Amino acid sequence: MTLAVASNPHTSTSHSMVAFEGVTKQFGGRDGQSTFTALDGVDLTVPKGAITGIIGRSGAGKSTLIRLVNGLELPSTGKVLVDDVDVAGLSDAGLRTLRRSIGMIFQHFNLLASRTVYDNIALPLEIAGLDRAAIKARVAPLMDLVGLGDKAGRYPAELSGGQKQRVGIARALATEPKLLLSDEATSALDPETTQSILDLLKTINRDLDLTVLLITHEMEVVKAIASHVAVIDKGRIVENGRTFDVFTQPQHATTQAMLAGLTGSKLPIWITSRLHDSQQGAERVYVRLIFFGATSEQPLVSGLINELGVEVNILAGTIDEIAGEPYGALVVSYPATADILARAEQFFARTGLKTEVLGYGA
The missing domain is CATH 3.30.70.260 (ACT domain)
Structure with missing residues (x-):
């Protein structure tokens, strides 16, 4: 079976996979009156086919931003568009369809301990109602793609951290998504394993023409694989553009502080x-x-x-x-x-x- 990326012929002229238009997200306080503003007037475009990094310190709003993309949260104001579709305007059925077109990988893998590698990867296909033959035709090449072709019968407890993340990536690709979301996916891994996972993500981006949106606080991760980057601070996008331009000529104090030492900017x-x-x-x-x-x-x-x-x-x-x-x-x-x-x-x-x-x- 040839792996392919789901496409929408009606939106082929668009150059963005995700667009945030004036997005604000507020959460109610415990007393039911006070609110916390997690995102404040976010305007951001994620180019189709690119790897885009969202970087920021803990609590800056990164996770809220990514949860808006797959509809786990809805904006208080503004619009979140995925392939030109307004996420907040979807019905429950439309939201389920959208989520099948979006893969997600996590920091702590989120694998089911009682299921084998094969069965973990097959899970979203079982939920989607595919028969056993169709599932096998999809899962087998995915295991080869992520370098786990000989681990089909193993359980998560028998795998290293890097192997677990590869299972998570294969599972995220099972529904042939057009967008892959990565939420701190390398934060729990050692540097050598992190590099192997980043190499895999680059391969997936290139070979499957898959748009990748990754959330991280690790500047090295963005420097290694992201063609575009946005810096978020206190719920606002304070800087964005080509990674090379932002990293070599940072304009905002937050960006400069986060980059200190990474590009030779920190002096002895x-x-x-x-x-x-x-x-x-x-x-x-x-x-x-x-x-x-x-x-x-x-x-x-x-x-x-x-x-x-x-x-x-x-x-x-x-x-x-x-x-x-x-x-x-x-x-x-x-x-x-x-x-x-x-x-x-x-x-x-x-x-x-x-x-x-x-x-x-x-």
Whole structure:
């Protein structure tokens, strides 16, 4: 059997799989009068066929956001559209149909201990009323896809955490969804297992053309696989866009704080302790050079040294990849004389090298 993604021929011109339009979600207080606003005026689009990450601290509103997508919660105001369908406007039957088109994987796997790997994956198909032959035709290739073809008769207690999550992923794919929701799906896994699960999600996204919306507080997860990202803070989307753009040029303080150290933005204390904001009387300027796109493959550091004709000290640096694109950052220092500062600015403007003055010091 060939695995396929469910599609809707009437919405093929749409470029978004999920759209939040002015969404607010409030919960009533214990006294029946006071309310808590979990989401506050959210506008967000999840592109079709992409992996989009929603990142935020605990309590920011991430889980509420994802529960609105499959109708487990309904918005207090605004609309949640899934493939152009207003979730809140669906009947009970329509909601059941929608949920079959949305797969869900969880942090703690949610497997049934009394059922084998095969039977856990088959469960949503049994609920949907498929016969045994149809279920087998669907489950067998899914077990191969997630690397569990030899584990059909095993029980969850016999599996590792990574294997349990693979069962959860296969079960989520059983109904041939067009959208996969991941709620902190790697938070309970060790780093090596996390990477294997992320690789699997990338494969599923690519081979099945499946839209993935993942909720996480782990910046490394988003950096590794998400093409798009939205940052949520206190119920508001404070920043969103291409992962590479947001991670390399974060604008909001929440994003900057969460990214500290991930993309070379956090400086060693021995550097920060000697920095101040005033150029007056300073011997050296401390600058972060950021390399990506065309500048990532050019010998710009040696070019800077030749341009300035002075010693340029390299103090810290990182080379990385963000959403499949190369990225590098170096912290350098050089003399803070007016002539050298002017020549450096001309060099940066001419080469397109992005820079950030971190401060001045001895």
